[in-house]
Amino acid sequence: MPSIQGAHKEKYRYQNGFNSYHESEAIEGALPIGANSPQKPPYGLYAEKLSGTAFTAPRHENQQTWLYRILPSSAHSAFEPRESSTYNINLESKPHGKIHHIPNQLRWDPFDLDETVDWVDSLHLVAGAGDPTMKAGIGIFIFAAGKDMDPHEAFYSADGDFLIVLQHGLLDIQTELGRILVRPNEICVIPRGIKYRVTLPKGPVRGYILELYQGHFQLPELGPIGSNCLANARDFQAPTADFDEDTSTTWHILSKFAGCLFSAKQSHTPFDVVAWHGLYYPYKYDLGRFNTIGSISFDHPDPSIFTVLTAQSDRPGTAIADFVIFPPRWLVAEDTFRPPWYHRNTMSEFMGLIHGQYDAKTGSGFQPAGASLHNVMSAHGPDAKTHEKASIAELSPHKVGESSMAFMFESCLMVGVTEWGLKKCKKVQEDYNAESWEPLKPHFKRPDKIGNGTASEESVLGGKAQVPH
């Protein structure tokens, strides 16, 4: 007699590991033994394969999952375009939609909560690069929802993997592979094609999404760091199988396909997967578990030391998208300008703030639920006030960002901004440059113009005299 865990177990149960081969059965014996597709799978279930990579992708990249479900996913009506005036992807992420490519540094005020829409209608494409139909590039979304998805509605994106960065509230995500509760300071990845339904147990939610049109997220290489640190594999949590038995209700399946939304009907729940095994599944990660490392001598290292997840291009070390965080950490570097240096980057940098304050911007312009974009080669760095403070600060050990969490989506691609992102959202700060960098004063003094004509190393360098090595 099979034991039915489903009814009595806790609502959320996870299995730990990143890129780990997992298997899970909500009823003991639901996974076939020694074969994926037996003539008669256990308990009259259908076997269905979900491919996250080409069948022939190299073994180390291959991601597939076998699902054992009450009815196969194909049992639905034809998809029809779904009308929605608020669904901005519809209008803007099509290959030839209006996207602004501009070199300006951009910063957005906090995006408003919106209690009138559910998850699907809350997605606003703010920026992106590439084209989902070519499986190339990224989309960056803001979401702000206040309503549960309809009880008989499920959503999937055929366009890419969603990396969801929750800024406010709680997300209860019922997926085909089981349930995930995304809590404050957690992120969640839902790979291409996996169906899910989002409800909001604590009211309105808000956050950011990076949709990856190509490949999948990986943990970054650690190089000389060694075998641990940054995000450790065991802290990633995948759901366990958890199914409903409903073959008599009309469900709507919403598909984001080539940047447009489609809807199909079916007479059974899509959340009917009794067991699964494979490498292709949604997962979550608590950013509080990130093992942050930094300089314990001098100089400010590249922010790549803060990479949680990366999706690499074909060029080694060059990411289509890195997800980078700035967690609370000790700054102890000696004789160092401690905030980020001024820089121009061949990569684009989209930043958001989950909570607290970001140490490169001590002004009030970069706020939780706001964002900034420093595109390819767009110059940026600390604002004038931060520069002044950091140039004269006493360099004792100092904890930055106590309970704060900023993040960056960094991409080798030039990022375009949508009409919504640039205009309709009405959050772009007109005075970003004027407030941040235009007030910077020159401090240059030629050595021969100081005092009696001999340079005081103290005043030229603005700090301790430097001794040649």
Ligand SMILES: O=C(O)Cc1cc(O)ccc1O
């Ligand atoms: O621009 C930013 O604020 C992000 C950033 C942080 C850092 O520590 C070094 C480089 C960088 O782009």
Ligand SMILES: [Fe+2]
């Ligand atoms: Fe930067």
